[in-house]
Amino acid sequence: MSKIKERLAFIYENEDINRINSLIEKRIEEAKLKISKKRKQNWDELDVVLITYGDQFREEGIPTLETFKKMFDEHLSNKFELVHILPFYPYTSDDGFSVVDYKKVDPALGDWSHIESLSNSARIMFDYVCNHISSKSEWFQGYLNNDPKYNDYFTEMDPSIDLSSVTRPRALPLLSKFKLANGEEKHIWTTFSDDQIDLNFSNPQVLLDMIDVLLFYLEQGAEYVRLDAVGYMWKEVGTSCIHLEKTHEIVKLFRDLLDEAAKGTVMITETNVPHLDNISYFGNGHDEAHMVYQFPLPPLVLYSLHKGNGSALTNWAKNLEGSGEDTTFFNFLASHDGIGLNPIRGIIPEEEILSLVEELKEEGALVNYKKNSDGTESPYEINVTYLDALNKQSSSDDQRVKKFLLAHSILLTFQGVPAIYIQSMLGSRNDYAGVEKTGMNRSINRQKYPLVEIEKELNEEGTLRNKVFTELTNIIQVRKEEKLFNPNAKMEVLELNDKLFAIKRTSEDDHIIILHNLSNEQVLCGLNGKYLNILTGVVEEFNEFNSLEPYQFLWLKPVN
Structure with a gap:
């Protein structure tokens, strides 16, 4: 019995499995005939992802996907190998995540020819809003x-x-x-x-229709597929209705389809939940998601910089498990959603989380809440741009840039595939006008721009946007040239000083040490020997008296 047929038999005990299986096999064969583009068969240090909306940039009378491609080709293509276009289908709410028609492109954005055109400039990640x-x-x-x-x-x-x-x-x-x-x-x-x-996946016809959608996305050029809110797909009264066994079986079935129709297509599960639940979607390391979102990273980096102390981040990273040779983490700091707090519950004491929330609210952040089983409410996510989350309203632009780049150094050197949200790349501040217009807290970090205006700001030397864009570009490009940042290169967490977050990436015959001073004080780095800082090209002799300046970070390769 084929793997797919076995999975169907487990999911649907009392259905005609042979009929369902034959329909799926027929649809796979149709897809194979339409899929011409070869997929990259593994990830490497070049794979840096840009997260964006398809209508991020506007020009009068031009489909926004066409305008985005113009912006991407001119300013972003040398930085990003992949583009995650957030849902670009017709929708009615939640900025795209209430899809009206899975198989259409929102006419305001363009049509499938615009997606195809963009796929000539970068590999594309589609959202599969499957729940x-x-x-x-x-x-x-x-x-x-x-x-x-x-x-x-x-x-x-x-x-x-x-x-x-x-x-x-x-x-x-x-x-x-x-x-x-x-x-x-x-x-x-x-x-x-x-x-x-x-959707009611206990109805096999729903599964067949959603398989048709998934294979259609592969036919349209999707090379990464993000399974949105996938943990909630199967419902059973009397249970939590999240991460149920049949949900995992459906995810495995989706993986089988990808491997069969277009091997090399990467499947990413989006489950904003505690770590052990999150990594359960790796399955046995070969049969479920290729990648899972590294949800604790954004709030942990934020918390550590607010505390000026890396102990929690170090302890978490030191004990991080779940990734293997055929799986890796999808790392990010900011996204179209807020900064989720649930993933650090159990890592950070609840009173510390609530204190961080209050501190951020005082500096202008907004907060979304979730309902608990006992009827109380808890903060679920912080709504704020990552640039403003890291800083006080009174901070200078130089201070903002220092903290922001340090956070992104952690992102770009941490084991996994890094993804950078477009608002971070643009050095965006909180968009309160957007919140007022939509009534949604998440709009604070979803601003859209006339192309001519954003290009002017990015090109104007000395502006916050120009500083962020230029400096972040530099470290992305250095990252892409260093093979030790391949997601499969091993990562060791070093315990040097409570105020530092330090990691070592290694291959068989080489290594690099990355140091981050999370505090506003000078900190001894504790290294000895001669190292090349690959960010500056400068070779320096280190001893017990060398220190890092406030919020300084170093990428150091040993020199013999």
Whole structure:
């Protein structure tokens, strides 16, 4: 029995597995005939990802994907091998994550020819919003209109049933009430909002339709695929309804499809949860996700810089497990969402987390909350640009740049594939006007720009944007030239000083030591010997008296 057939038999005990399997096999063969682009078969030090919206930059009368390609080719292509375009499909809310039609490009952004054009400049990462669909989609509208085809596409639930054990990522109702065309009222499972209707994967036809979407994305050139909110796909009353065994089996099935149709396509699971749950999506190291998001990294780096102390970051990184030869971490500091706090619960004491939240709120950050099973609420994510998160409102631009670059040095040297959010690359500050316009806290870090204005700011020497863009460009390019930053190169965490975060990346015959002073004080670095700083090209003799300046970082290779 094939792997896919075995997985189907596990997921659907009482269904016609032979029929479902034959339909999947036929769809795989169709996809193989349409997929012409060869995939890179592994990752290396060149793989740095840019995270962006498809309408990030605007020009009057021009599809925004065309404008983005112009910006990318002119300013970004020499820095990034891959571009993660956040959902570029027609949508109704959540800046793209309530998809109306999985197989269309939002007309304001362009069409599939624009995606194809961009794929000539970079490899593309698609969002596969597999847990839910827009309430305005054909599928859900068909359900509301009593179309029998969609009768079992969504999860109806009696509101009197006890669902208190279900894990809640939002402080919103789990069930949303809708009226059908025949006048019936139904309560439907909506994990994230009443505009994001959870799909019912216990219906095999839903799985078949979503497999069709996944293979369609490969046909359209997706080389990385991000499984959004994947942990919630399977529902069983009486459980937490997150990370269930059948959810993992569906993820394994998706991996089988990718390997069969276009080997080398990288699958990334997005599960903003504690570390052990997160790395469970590596499976056995060969059968589930190729990469998982390194969710503790953004809040831990932020916490460490606020404390001026690297102990928590060092202890966490020293004990980090889960990545293997065929898997790695997808590292980031900022994204289109806020800075998640759940991943550091259990790493940082709760009172310290709450203290950090209050400190950031005083400096202008916003906060989203989640509902706990006991009815209380806890901070779920901090909404702020990473540049403003690291600094006080009273900080000088030079101070801002120092801390920001140090944080990104950690990102770019940490084991895994690094991803940089477009707002970070642009040196963006908090967008309060955006929050006022949308009423959403997350809009604080989702600003869009007229192309001519952002180019002017980036090119104007001495501006904050110019300093960030220029300096960050320099360290990205050095990173890409150093083979010791291959994600498969080993990482050792060094314990030199509480105020430092230090790591060593090694190969069979070489190594590099990276030092970060997380404090605003001079700190002895504790090294002896002659080293080349590959960021500056300067060779220096180190002894017990050498120190790092506040927020200084060094990338040091031994010189014989």
